[in-house]
Amino acid sequence: MLKDITIGQYFPGSSPLHRADPRVKIILTVMYIVGIFMAKNVWSFVFAVVFTAALVIISRIPAKTILRGMKPLIYVIAFTAIINIFWTKGEKPLVEWKFIHIYAEGLQFAALMIVRIIALLAGTGVVLTYTTSPIALTDGLERLLGPLKKIKIPVHEFSMMMTIALRFIPTLIEETDKIMSAQKARGASFDSGSLPQRAKALIPVMIPLFVSAFRRADDLAVAMECRCYRGDVGRTRMTELHMKPLDWILLAAFAAFIAVTVVINIFAPGFSI
Amino acid sequence: MSSIELQNINYIYSAGTPFEKAALTDVSVTFGGGVITGLIGHTGSGKSTLVQLMNGLMKPTSGTVLLDGKDIWAEPKKIRDVRFRVGLCFQYPEYQLFEESVMLDIAYGPKNMGLSDAEVKRRVADAVRFVGLDPSLMQKSPFDLSGGQKRRVAIAGIIAMEPEVLILDEPAAGLDPVGREEIFGGVRAFQRERNSTVIIVSHSMEDMARYSDELVVMDHGRVHMTGRTSEIFRRSGELTKVGLDVPQITRLMNILRNAGAEIPDDIFTVDRAAEELTKLLAERKG
Numbered sequence: 001m002l003k004d005i006t007i008g009q010y011f012p013g014s015s016p017l018h019r020a021d022p023r024v025k026i027i028l029t030v031m032y033i034v035g036i037f038m039a040k041n042v043w044s045f046v047f048a049v050v051f052t053a054a055l056v057i058i059s060r061i062p063a064k065t066i067l068r069g070m071k072p073l074i075y076v077i078a079f080t081a082i083i084n085i086f087w088t089k090g091e092k093p094l095v096e097w098k099f100i101h102i103y104a105e106g107l108q109f110a111a112l113m114i115v116r117i118i119a120l121l122a123g124t125g126v127v128l129t130y131t132t133s134p135i136a137l138t139d140g141l142e143r144l145l146g147p148l149k150k151i152k153i154p155v156h157e158f159s160m161m162m163t164i165a166l167r168f169i170p171t172l173i174e175e176t177d178k179i180m181s182a183q184k185a186r187g188a189s190f191d192s193g194s195l196p197q198r199a200k201a202l203i204p205v206m207i208p209l210f211v212s213a214f215r216r217a218d219d220l221a222v223a224m225e226c227r228c229y230r231g232d233v234g235r236t237r238m239t240e241l242h243m244k245p246l247d248w249i250l251l252a253a254f255a256a257f258i259a260v261t262v263v264i265n266i267f268a269p270g271f272s273i
Numbered sequence: 274m275s276s277i278e279l280q281n282i283n284y285i286y287s288a289g290t291p292f293e294k295a296a297l298t299d300v301s302v303t304f305g306g307g308v309i310t311g312l313i314g315h316t317g318s319g320k321s322t323l324v325q326l327m328n329g330l331m332k333p334t335s336g337t338v339l340l341d342g343k344d345i346w347a348e349p350k351k352i353r354d355v356r357f358r359v360g361l362c363f364q365y366p367e368y369q370l371f372e373e374s375v376m377l378d379i380a381y382g383p384k385n386m387g388l389s390d391a392e393v394k395r396r397v398a399d400a401v402r403f404v405g406l407d408p409s410l411m412q413k414s415p416f417d418l419s420g421g422q423k424r425r426v427a428i429a430g431i432i433a434m435e436p437e438v439l440i441l442d443e444p445a446a447g448l449d450p451v452g453r454e455e456i457f458g459g460v461r462a463f464q465r466e467r468n469s470t471v472i473i474v475s476h477s478m479e480d481m482a483r484y485s486d487e488l489v490v491m492d493h494g495r496v497h498m499t500g501r502t503s504e505i506f507r508r509s510g511e512l513t514k515v516g517l518d519v520p521q522i523t524r525l526m527n528i529l530r531n532a533g534a535e536i537p538d539d540i541f542t543v544d545r546a547a548e549e550l551t552k553l554l555a556e557r558k559g
Contacts (some may be wrong), residue, residue, distance in 0.1 A: 187385030
């Protein structure tokens with residue numbers, strides 16, 4: 001059924017990562033990505049993996065859910081690995097056959113690349129997408145981008161549009177389900193016939209859906225006006241975001257993550273890229 | 274005269290996920306031919322799920338749905354035929370109108386049945402008569418009608434399929450008293466003339482008292498009671514327990530009776546109450 005479609009990957013919970021300020025989480029995500037890309041040798045990679053694992057554990061998102069989320073990217077990961085194995089040049093080839101040369105460096109490089117992509121997906125997932133509801137995310141983005149209002153970019157309007165769109169996706173999906181059932185009860189069939197026939201069968205669904213979407217938009221506009229909505233200027237908020245100790249601790253932890261990665265890069269021996 | 278029999282029906286939403294929720298538990302009930310049966314129950318008691326199982330829009334997790342003794346899921350490919358025989362009209366059906374004219378919208382169902390043009394025309398005309406629509410509206414766009422008229426067009430769209438079993442989910446919700454009267458009157462006329470089985474889902478005990486012959490009371494996904502409407506409304510204590518009530522006039526009569534007035538316990542409509550009260554007052558005077 002259409003109802004089973006999930007919007008985004010949000011996985012409700014109450015872990016520290018769920019409770020953190022969405023603005024902070026957006027910054028943490030950027031810091032995390034920087035940290036991961038700074039990792040240069042085997043030991044800093046090991047450290048990054050440990051750090052990512054710790055984040056996953058703290059977020060209390062089941063590892064199964066995260067792995068399932070990576071499934072669609074399996075080809076990208078495989079492709080990256082293959083490219084790196086065959087195209088990296090080293091000192092002594094391990095395999096030499098016609099035009100194929102595989103070097104130890106290539107294998108190591110490919111392995112680190114795979115680790116990097118998996119860590120990136122898992123890390124950004126648990127810091128941001130799995131632990132932040134889409135509404136909190138748009139809210140956080142609006143405030144982080146707030147300064148852009150000074151150069152006349154309508155940040156508030158964009159975020160309001162996003163919020164409303166997100167809010168109405170489930171409603172419209174439910175409505176579509178209902179209309180489809182109603183037309184099925186009148187003998188419509190959506191899953192048989194040729195392609196043009198199927199497209200035509202959707203007309204009795206699309207028209208009522210559009211009519212109701214416009215009606216809802218009208219109702220919402222009136223309801224917003226009744227509550228004196230007139231855009232961004234002078235608007236206060238029900239939930240003011242305040243930096244809590246938790247947010248500072250997280251920021252410090254991620255700063256430390258970058259710093260330690262740099263230190264390991266400089267001092268630890270081993271294969272590096 | 275067709276009947277629908279549900280045997281040991283279970284229905285579980287999102288089975289096998291953490292969001293699993295049982296909507297119906299071991300429901301066995303028969304909707305017999307030739308009467309109007311009211312299906313009442315608290316919000317979330319499983320009424321809507323139940324009616325969608327009856328015309329094959331949903332498939333029970335376990336149990337069988339028999340239409341005239343035949344399992345409707347025996348041939349899943351022919352489920353559309355079941356939907357023509359068991360007409361289901363959803364709540365707020367006016368939101369599914371889509372055609373250019375009232376006429377074409379009502380004809381949508383019959384046309385899907387593959388009937389001849391003449392037959393479709395006859396059925397549309399009959400359906401329009403049942404719901405009491407003014408024939409001069411036929412060429413208008415359904416979007417130009419009033420709320421009550423739209424509702425009647427939508428109900429006519431189901432009636433035009435001439436189903437053996439007609440199921441209506443809250444057909445009068447949000448209508449004024451005259452509109453309610455007209456819709457229920459039309460449904461009653463259809464039921465009498467075609468001798469079909471009619472099931473009405475409703476929250477209004479007053480409407481049920483006036484228009485239903487039998488009642489099925491649902492509670493938490495189970496069938497709580499079944500019986501003649503007059504029998505069910507005598508059991509006001511049990512109805513209150515499942516979050517329902519008897520008609521307001523019955524409540525008033527119960528209060529009067531408890532206060533010592535000699536009033537029978539089977540008064541469910543205002544007309545009957547007026548009759549009894551006049552009799553009572555006449556006795557006192559005399």
